[in-house]
Amino acid sequence: MAEGLITVPCQSTLRMRTPFPRGEPERVAPDTAAQTERRLTAAREAAADAEYGAVRADAKPVEISNSSTRLTRRLRHMELVRTPANGGGACSHQVATD
Amino acid sequence: MAAALAHIRSRLTNGKANMNDFAAAQRVPRRSCGHGAIRGTIRSGKQSPVIPGVLRELDGSLEDASQGFRQANRNFAQASRDIDAVSHGRAAATRGRTEDTIPALGRLTAEGQQAFRSGYVDPLIANTQGIALSASKARPLLNDAFAAEAEAMAPTFAARVHEGVVCRCVIRRADRG
Helix, strand or coil: CEEEEEEEECHHHHHHCCCCCCCCCCCCCCCCHHHHHHHHHHHHHHHHHHHHHHHHHHCCCCCCHHHHHHHHHHHHHHHHCCCHHHCCCCCCCCCCCC | CHHHHHHHHHHHECCCCECCCHHHHHHHHHHHHCCHHHHHHHHCCCCCCHHHHHHHHHHHHHHHHCHHHHHHHHHHHHHHHHHHHHHHHHHHHHCCCHHHHHHHHHCCCHHHHHHHHHHHHHHHHHHHHCCCCCCCCCHHHCCHHHHHHHHHHCHHHHHHHHHHHEEEEEEEECCCC
C-alpha cells in the first residue's frame, strides 16, 4: 500500500477561513489596469521629454543622406508607376505612337 | 502617400543640401505624424510600410549621431513594452494556457511583471464584483489554471491562500505489486 499526498481546494474550508487573519486590513489591488496604463504612459512621456531633450545638447551633426536618397528614389519610382488608386491611368508610360 | 513622402523629404533636404541639425532632424518624425497627408494615409488604412521604414531609417541616423538618443529610444521602447504587459495580463486572465502565460510572465522585466499582474487581476476583480451575494465568489477561482498562475505571479499570496483554503486529502492507492 502506498500513499500519495495531493492537495485539492476544499469548499467548506474556503467558506470558513480567509487568507488574511482577523484584524489585518484587507489588501486590494492598488490600481485598476486602466489606471496602471495611464500612470505608466505618463511616466514614459515624462522620461522621454527629459531624455530626448537632454541629448540635443551633446549631439553631433546628423548624417541623413541615406534617408534622403531613399526617399528621393521612392518618390521617383512612385511618379513613374501610377495606378488608378493614386490618380493615374492603367499605364503611366506614355509611349510615343507617332 | 507620395504627398506624405514628399513632405518628409522637404523637411530633410532642400534638393541641394541635406539638413544636418540634430534637433531639427529629431523633430521631423513628430511633425510628420501631424501632417495632413500622413494622417490621411494612416486613417485610410492604406498605410504602407514605406513611411514607417523611412522614419525608422531617420531614427537610425539620429542614433548614430548620439549615444544618448539611442539609449533614450531603448528606454522608450522598454517602457512601451511594460505598458503592453497590462493588456497581455488582462488577456492571460481570460484565455490562454498556463504553459504559455507563465513563461510569458517570466520573460518580462520587474516593471513589466507588475504591469502584467495589474492587468491580470482586473477582469478577475470585475467578475468577483459582479457575482451575486449568495453565491460563492471563490468558485470561479477554484481551478488549476488560476492556482498555477497565482503561484507564479504572487507566490507569497498564493501560499497564504493555500494555507487557508486548501485541505489535504490523502488518496490511498493500492500497490498492485
